[in-house]
Amino acid sequence: MSAHVLFDAPGPRARRRMVVVNVLAALVVVAIAAVALVVLDRKGQLDARLWTPFLEARTWTGYLLPGLLDTLRAAALAIVASGVFGLVFGLGRLASSRVVRVVAGGVVEFFRAVPVLLMMIFFYMGISQLGLLDPGDVPLVAVVLGLTLYNGSVFAELVRSGVHGLPKGQREAALVVGLTRGQSLRLVEVPQALIAMLPAIASQLVVILKDTALGAIITYPELLAAARRLGSGEGNILQALLVAAIIFIVINYALTRAADRLATRVDRRTSGTATAQAPSLAVRAGGDD
């Protein structure tokens, strides 16, 4: 509703003025797009031969689809692993033992402050050095580990703040019917917290999917790396990057949309309001208009 806070239902004069401004603004937007296209054309970037490769099956079967598959593989593994990590450390942060709480809190805070790329480079080089794994598997493992530690920590925060967002009566009732503190957490509070946090969890999935592209820096053959190889082979790096970006945008936009729909549907399913937020999440996406 924020879009309509600032102005009233316009009268006839304001409506006329708005039409004028609307057309002018649209023209400016179109003009910017036109200038961009002219610049691209002058540099020869609109030449058909740079774009036609994307109509050939070879481009997709040889480069983009295998890259996408590797992106999805890393994302799926990281999602499962960070879910487990998040549950374990989220429960750790809520534990009755002070030592467990402090240790879990320290781990979570540390991994949220360290850049994912730094962790990926560390694991990539560290695991290759240990020589325990097939060198071909090392980049995938490094990508998944890096993503898991960071996003798992975010999930742990979500579990914690979700539980804190519940009304106190939920726990009191659980204790009254004879559940222990741990049982109350596992059976009553955390399940509700997870449902309340579904939208935030879903937007974190977008973050995981996007961050797999960091794998390109440590030689993981995901979509961005595939696009770069394609681009240097065909001499159409600009176009290849654009197509890769579009693939990411389509998947992520669909995810966000699904999350929004889910959010409205689960709104009624918990006793708590789903307003609790993890303190340093990279900005929970508001709905798109």
Added chain:
Amino acid sequence: MDEGYLAQFLSLFEQFDVLAAFWVNIQLTAYAAVLALVLGTVLAVMRISPVPSLRWAGATYVTLLRNTPLTIIIVFCVLGLWGQLGITLSADFQTNFFRLAAIGLGVYHAAFVCEALRSGVNTVPVGQAEAARAIGLGFWPAARLVILPQAFRGAVAPLGNVLIALIKNSTVAAAGSVAEASGLMRTMIEFRPDVILAVFFVFALGFVVLVVPVGLLTTSLSRRLAVAR
């Protein structure tokens, strides 16, 4: 850890200038933050304006940029803008890469600044806008004098989160051949693989030291600046 290990480890810091590498990250963050704040504010105003085409343009920008991996944007800036379109921002190679990466970081985080400001606008009760209109203010005066000042205060915490993300994401400039901390860590580990753990912790701690104060500061600021209602 015997003394030899420690001495050897410390000698690494005479050969590699870790502080200089972190300084590059800080500078990247600073330039990108200014760009992101300016662009993000413009986008936020567009998105709350009564003009449909501006709202649409702002929403499209945010949707596109927010769903694209930052790594692709940085690679695009260097290989696309510079490599293909020949956009050169400095005759010096390193400076050119640095500026291109800063622009990539700025345009990416502008989408998140816009969303943070919009969440700030959401903290302003509708009654404020109604009161502004009741005393005869139009869209611009109402936005400038009543809504935005309160919205910025309400947006301090989410803006702090964007800044923290930006500090950490400045490492992605490595994808654009900028010599910053994550690249130096890689070089140092390649040079001395035996002290990999210690090297990693030095760099990790460096980011903890950069990030934690920003978090504490914005949290306390957001409490102090919160508009009592």
